[in-house]
Amino acid sequence: xxxxxxxxxxxxxxxxxxxxxxxxxxxxxxxxxxxxxxxxxxxxxxxxxxxxxxxxxxxxxxxxxxxxxxxxxxxxxxxxxxxxxxxxxxxxxxxxxxxxxxxxxxxxxxxxxxxxxxxxxxxxxxxxxxxxxxxxxxxxxxxxxxxxxxxxxxxxxxxxxxxxxxxxxxxxxxxxxxxxxxxxxxxxxxxxxxxxxxxxxxxxxxxxxxxxxxxxxxxxxxxxxxxxxxxxxxx
Amino acid sequence: xxxxxxxxxxxxxxxxxxxxxxxxxxxxxxxxxxxxxxxxxxxxxxxxxxxxxxxxxxxxxxxxxxxxxxxxxxxxxxxxxxxxxxxxxxxxxxxxxxxxxxxxxxxxxxxxxxxxxxxxxxxxxxxxxxxxxxxxxxxxxxxxxxxxxxxxxxxxxxxxxxxxxxxxxxxxxxxxxxxxxxxxxxxxxxxxxxxxxxxxxxxxxxxxxxxxxxxxxxxxxxxxxxxxxxxxxxxxxxxxxxxxxxxxxxxxxxxxxxxxxxxxxxxxxxxxxxxxxxxxxxxxxxxxxxxxxxxxxxxxxxxxxxxxxxxxxxxxxxxxxxxxxxxxxxxxxxxxxxxxxxxxxxxxxxxxxxxxxxxxxxxxxxxxxxxxxxxxxxxxxxxxxxxxxxxxxxxxxxxxxxxxxxxxxxxxxxxxxxxxxxxxxxxxxxxxxxxxxxxxxxxxxxxxxxxxxxxxxxxxxxxxxxxxxxxxxxxxxxxxxxxxxxxxxxxxxxxxxxxxxxxxxxxxxxxxxxxxxxxxxxxxxxxxxxxxxxxxxxxxxxxxxxxxxxxxxxxxxxxxxxxxxxxxxxxxxxxxxxxxxxxxxxxxxxxxxxxxxxxxxxxxxxxxxxxxxxxxxxxxxxxxxxxxxxxxxxxxxxxxxxxxxxxxxxxxxxxxxxxxxxxxxxxxxxxxxxxxxxxxxxxxxxxxxxxxxxxxxxxxxxx
Numbered sequence: 006x007x008x009x010x011x012x013x014x015x016x017x018x019x020x021x022x023x024x025x026x027x028x029x030x031x032x033x034x035x036x037x038x039x040x041x042x043x044x045x046x047x048x049x050x051x052x053x054x055x056x057x058x059x060x061x062x063x064x065x066x067x068x069x070x071x072x073x074x075x076x077x078x079x080x081x082x083x084x085x086x087x088x089x090x091x092x093x094x095x096x097x098x099x100x101x102x103x104x105x106x107x108x109x110x111x112x113x114x115x116x117x118x119x120x121x122x123x124x125x126x127x128x129x130x131x132x133x134x135x136x137x138x139x140x141x142x143x144x145x146x147x148x149x150x151x152x153x154x155x156x157x158x159x160x161x162x163x164x165x166x167x168x169x170x171x172x173x174x175x176x177x178x179x180x181x182x183x184x185x186x187x188x189x190x191x192x193x194x195x196x197x198x199x200x201x202x203x204x205x206x207x208x209x210x211x212x213x214x215x216x217x218x219x220x221x222x223x224x225x226x227x228x229x230x231x232x233x234x235x236x237x238x239x240x
Numbered sequence: 241x242x243x244x245x246x247x248x249x250x251x252x253x254x255x256x257x258x259x260x261x262x263x264x265x266x267x268x269x270x271x272x273x274x275x276x277x278x279x280x281x282x283x284x285x286x287x288x289x290x291x292x293x294x295x296x297x298x299x300x301x302x303x304x305x306x307x308x309x310x311x312x313x314x315x316x317x318x319x320x321x322x323x324x325x326x327x328x329x330x331x332x333x334x335x336x337x338x339x340x341x342x343x344x345x346x347x348x349x350x351x352x353x354x355x356x357x358x359x360x361x362x363x364x365x366x367x368x369x370x371x372x373x374x375x376x377x378x379x380x381x382x383x384x385x386x387x388x389x390x391x392x393x394x395x396x397x398x399x400x401x402x403x404x405x406x407x408x409x410x411x412x413x414x415x416x417x418x419x420x421x422x423x424x425x426x427x428x429x430x431x432x433x434x435x436x437x438x439x440x441x442x443x444x445x446x447x448x449x450x451x452x453x454x455x456x457x458x459x460x461x462x463x464x465x466x467x468x469x470x471x472x473x474x475x476x477x478x479x480x481x482x483x484x485x486x487x488x489x490x491x492x493x494x495x496x497x498x499x500x501x502x503x504x505x506x507x508x509x510x511x512x513x514x515x516x517x518x519x520x521x522x523x524x525x526x527x528x529x530x531x532x533x534x535x536x537x538x539x540x541x542x543x544x545x546x547x548x549x550x551x552x553x554x555x556x557x558x559x560x561x562x563x564x565x566x567x568x569x570x571x572x573x574x575x576x577x578x579x580x581x582x583x584x585x586x587x588x589x590x591x592x593x594x595x596x597x598x599x600x601x602x603x604x605x606x607x608x609x610x611x612x613x614x615x616x617x618x619x620x621x622x623x624x625x626x627x628x629x630x631x632x633x634x635x636x637x638x639x640x641x642x643x644x645x646x647x648x649x650x651x652x653x654x655x656x657x658x659x660x661x662x663x664x665x666x667x668x669x670x671x672x673x674x675x676x677x678x679x680x681x682x683x684x685x686x687x688x689x690x691x692x693x694x695x696x697x698x699x700x701x702x703x704x705x706x707x708x709x710x711x712x713x714x715x716x717x718x719x720x721x722x723x724x725x726x727x728x729x730x731x732x733x734x735x736x737x738x739x740x741x742x743x744x745x746x747x748x749x750x751x752x753x754x755x756x757x758x759x760x761x762x763x764x765x766x767x768x769x770x771x772x773x774x775x776x777x778x779x780x781x782x783x784x785x786x787x788x789x790x791x792x793x794x795x796x797x798x799x800x801x802x803x804x805x806x807x808x809x810x811x812x813x814x815x816x817x818x819x820x821x822x823x824x825x826x827x828x829x830x831x832x833x834x835x836x837x838x839x840x841x842x843x844x845x846x847x848x849x850x851x852x853x854x855x856x857x858x859x860x861x862x863x864x865x866x867x868x869x870x871x872x873x874x875x876x877x878x879x880x881x882x883x884x885x886x887x888x889x890x891x892x893x894x895x896x897x898x899x900x901x902x903x904x905x906x907x908x909x910x911x912x913x914x915x916x917x918x919x920x921x922x923x924x925x926x927x928x929x930x931x932x933x934x935x936x937x938x939x940x941x942x943x
Contacts, residue, residue: 015698021924021925022924051687056423057422058422077422077426078419078422078423079422079426079427082422082423082424082425083425087423088423089424092422093422094417094420096412096413096417097417098412098415098416099409099412099413099416099901101415103409103412106406106409107406107409107413107421107424107426108408108424109406110406110424110425110426111425126888133589134338152424222726
């Protein structure tokens with residue numbers, strides 16, 4: 006399969022401490038890849054690196070076959086890489102409408118973006134002039150996810166979409182993610198809680214201490230091996 | 241009625257200027273998160289440049305306007321953004337605040353250097369040759385009409401920019417979350433640049449419009465902006481419409497106070513202080529949510545060792561004894577102030593360093609202490625010094641109560657407003673009686689300061705006063721060090737780290753804040769009284785807000801957590817006067833120095849003292865170099881006393897010797913000075929060595 010986003014033997018460090026020791030990952034168009042692993046495994050760093058906010062020490066980042074290692078986050082965003090960061094990827098002091106306005110960088114007008122966002126998440130329409138920081142957690146996450154919808158990204162990177170949210174809302178949000186992937190977007194999801202995301206993932210990779218320890222289809226034996234990795238014995 | 245309308249028009253046209261300046265302030269705040277204390281100073285500089293071009297060099301008005309507004313103001317804004325703000329962007333609110341305070345102080349000193357403050361510089365109003373027109377019974381000059389038109393245009397333009405363009409939204413988004421802004425295709429650097437350019441241009445427009453109606457004076461013009469601050473605070477530093485409303489309230493209030501305030505000795509100052517009073521009230525009445533920021537880094541406050549502090553206090557006194565014996569009476573009047581001003585600077589340590597409360601009115605507290613000594617201490621009794629400390633402490637406690645509601649930049653603003661109210665009104669009052677007690681302040685002139693009487697010994701000479709001040713500085717440093725080690729000191733640091741956590745742990749915010757404000761105001765009052773004794777007579781100007789800024793800056797550069805800051809700040813603040821001995825033109829450079837040093841803060845945010853200590857520690861621990869240095873210093877001192885060598889030789893000789901011995905001491909300690917890397921960092925902070933495996937194996941075997 007043709008990989009849209011590819012990480013080749015990527016190493017990265019925080020304050021001189023190496024946290025990624027050569028990670029290989031690839032996501033094809035229309036594919037949902039779940040990146041799982043315990044705390045501190047380097048999942049968030051992997052995503053931040055793929056979005057260009059975190060520099061790579063070595064290795065390559067490829068987008069549609071082109072080497073984009075070291076390209077600024079801003080230009081990657083314009084090229085179609087959309088990262089929804091951990092914990093509410095919204096501007097808390099800006100109104101919902103202004104947050105949507107910030108999504109106009111790909112050429113869509115604000116009116117178009119508002120229409121897309123309000124159709125998918127009708128609750129946002131009634132909150133249009135409210136400050137984003139005062140929305141509920143689920144609403145903020147919807148607003149953040151609206152960027153993934155409205156900017157037509159080629160690659161969608163989701164970091165802990167489920168954090169702090171009720172299970173019902175998480176299920177709804179993941180339905181939307183699956184819908185986005187069906188339109189041909191390459192989706193890479195980071196999750197701590199595997200159950201929710203494995204339902205929609207085509208492929209899963211488990212990151213432990215900065216290395217991909219396990220890869221495979223969630224339908225195969227991955228689930229069992231995964232619990233073994235998390236719990237230390239086969240459950 | 242006609243008079244009422246006329247004052248109304250005057251008020252509205254002033255309000256228009258405040259609105260323009262205030263909206264610039266709001267613009268930079270919402271888009272960069274920096275509350276620019278130097279905003280007024282930028283307007284002041286623009287007004288001076290405009291004067292220079294039109295009156296000084298006779299350029300046509302449109303050319304001068306274009307150069308100032310389209311070339312100089314954007315250039316200045318860009319320079320500020322690039323040189324000052326970008327290095328401290330990742331630091332805390334306090335550091336960014338210090339940068340703008342340094343800029344304010346530096347701009348005033350610079351303007352006084354370039355444009356001699358003793359030369360009057362009249363500026364013509366715009367359209368001075370056109371007849372004023374009438375609206376009903378009121379007369380409106382063209383300058384007033386122009387001012388109001390500009391304000392309306394600015395309001396409309398800014399509203400459109402911020403709410404209707406992507407650039408405006410990007411600017412506001414950047415201050416929320418820089419990396420998220422990059423993820424949405426925005427350029428945070430560009431947003432910051434646009435904000436600084438526009439903000440400076442607005443300040444320049446305001447400065448040029450207001451300058452013809454007031455005297456062209458550097459500090460007056462910079463502080464006129466207090467009114468614009470008030471307007472911005474009405475808008476909670478965010479809302480442009482409310483800022484305009486606030487400007488109208490302030491402008492009209494000032495105008496009507498001029499027209500209708502009864503004439504007596506006590507009230508003229510009230511008119512001048514009205515904007516500051518209103519600022520204080522506005523801060524109190526409106527809730528001021530902080531911008532939700534995500535980057536906050538607190539500097540560590542090391543606990544000073546008691547023995548080290550004792551040695552430090554003793555050396556402070558020894559230093560004073562050397563100064564007092566080596567320097568002549570005239571020089572001591574200058575350099576003796578190292579110690580009392582050091583005490584004032586030390587007062588920042590518990591307040592700003594431990595408790596994290598930024599106060600800009602410490603020198604005003606010193607002024608209160610000085611005045612109390614002036615009136616009560618005329619017989620020199622030491623009880624009056626205690627009274628001076630007590631009264632300043634009470635004044636400090638008084639600020640602490642409203643300060644409970646502020647934090648961060650709002651506290652700095654509130655204390656600055658308090659200082660301005662004192663400068664313009666309270667300190668200018670003639671003596672008055674409250675409940676039969678006569679209260680006298682500066683009595684509209686100077687206050688004579690008596691020499692203290694130490695158990696029958698009159699300390700009259702500059703040398704005795706210097707040593708006395710040094711003894712008090714040593715004691716105060718010890719006290720502050722002891723405070724840091726005490727339970728209350730730890731509670732203050734907890735309060736600084738998180739007020740909410742402090743309260744939930746059962747701490748009482750009110751008590752803690754009142755105590756720390758009172759304590760530091762008491763220390764400042766002590767410093768003020770001692771300083772006054774050295775000066776023999778004091779005036780209110782010596783204790784005003786602008787005079788206090790350099791001391792604050794020097795204290796911040798030293799490092800607000802360091803107990804040694806008293807002596808450091810005093811020396812760093814007074815010491816450069818030595819240049820005047822070489823050439824008198826250096827006076828202006830000296831007044832610019834604290835500001836320049838403050839701007840360098842971005843490069844060593846933890847303060848100079850901690851670096852200083854690191855560099856000199858090897859010498860202090862060396863068993864050969866330290867006695868050698870002390871012996872040589874004593875010898876030099878004796879030689880100077882017996883007039884074998886002069887003061888310069890002593891100073892330069894000591895410096896050269898000290899640096900040479902420092903180099904010697906650190907070289908001697910270098911071999912075993914390999915940094916002690918904890919076991920878990922082996923192979924990370926230093927390369928892995930073959931013998932490390934052996935060491936680990938032995939360690940885990942439990943030998």
